[in-house]
Amino acid sequence: MRLPAYSSLRVRLGGGVATIVLDHPPVNTLDGQMMLDLHDLLGRLRTADTVRVIVFESAHDEFFLAHVDFGIFDSYPALETVKKDYPHVNVHQGIGELLRSQPQITIVKLAGIARAGGAEFVAAADMAFAGAERGKIAQSEVLLGIIPGGGGTQFLLEKVGRNRALEVVLGADLLDAETAALYGWINRAVPDNELDAFVTRLAGNIAALDPGVIEGVKRALPAGDLTRGLNVEHDEWNRLVSGDAPARKMKLAMERDLQTIEPERDLEGFLRRVAADV
Template sequence: MKLERLNLFSEKGVATITIHNPPVNVLDVALMKELRHVLLTMRDRSDIRVLVFENANPDFFIAHVDMTLIDEPHAFDDIAREAPEGLNPFQALGELIREQPQVTIAKLAGIARGGGAEFVTAADMVFAAEGKAGLAQCEALMGIIPGGGGTQYLASCMTRARALEIILGADLIDAETAERYGWINRAIPLEQLDSFISRLANNIAALPKGVIAAAKLAMPVPDLGAGFLREHEAWAGLFAKPAAATLIRGGLAAGAQTRDGELDLEALLRGLNGYSSVDATVRNN
């Protein structure tokens, strides 16, 4: 497959995959196909031991799933047919990441919301830039809930109360808070992020043969099959309601998936829900 939205560079057992899908790195069909292709291809690369995912866009890692797909209900049909039984295509992408034989590292130097946040959370390790990175599961503001594994991944790395705060509070979470909640490994100053991850990735890649596989085997991921089914049914049920389509189309009309709109997407979506500036002032104080 010719890659148009991903740039690959490998050296000494470390493959760096840079996401570049202007203007805001939305997770559209084309990007998902390229991510799946890279993950599946890398499975058979014994010379590659670490995968590092990063964003070329200075503001966005992966904004979220492409909202314009609300009017293209069959856009993911091909990918859905390739998904394992019991998983929708978004859950299947997360599970591809979790099942990689390589160590997967998300270098978060921008915003990841919705499907982008789920992609990040599925990685083995996540390191985020202080003052620059942000994570959000803001689907509730669109009348739905996370449907790509977010409910299950969050419940696996933090308390139920904090996971519910993230899903129902639907706020953008900064790197420091994400670290405290257990969503990411560490929040790191932006100017140190590249060197820290480079050192870590190269140290892991240089380990004796068999160590990475043994460590990942000894620390198996939880079986989330039943939870994925509950999540999909709940997400699909809400997605089928008129409110979701109205809010998603309204968000696009108000500037979602443009740089300015995405920098404060939560405020944009709350405006559609009748969330006044007075309410916001009271809440922030």
């Protein structure tokens, strides 16, 4: 299968498995170009009979996906070019919906930190396995005065239940892999030095199943229709992000070098200090 070159993704194909490496330095943010690249690539893979499993990993040692890039608002004109493909949800939610509806099995290998839009990406995949020491995850948007806007509320409700979804969204704490697995946000925590081999073995075993088995299982265990909840999430996100306080917090955060490695390591503490100074 021939694929175009992508500026934010690297793709390896082999043995029925497509491994997609997410690559947007310096901290691997989910920006507009990556959304467009994912939209194109997942669309092409939908009809690829030779690809049966899709594995996502990161090019960064510390971050799987830090969060949505703060320059995303500048990408809106470009994202409008694919809006027609998501008539019932926003484009960011639509990337999650692509993951949830992909005919292949989608697996996240979480060897670092995923927050906000990165955490939504993890929750949208069919399965996620995290390094027990380095894998961490948080839904941190409320620290900016907004709520998740890429499907996070609905994906969490489906995976962890209402009480834990409320804790995760409103508490905005960085969870270790063991706690995330206990909650059901990810499948399981695996020792860091075993994570690559574990995911490789699982993906290979699934890809080697008899024809029709993956399709049959995904039809029998379909992703639920979250459209109504996603629409409410979008409306509430849009209402809040249009206010003055989030804009001031985002501006001050960028002035203090958000999206560089040191602030991102303790993003929750960093954003709480920003909020205190706004």
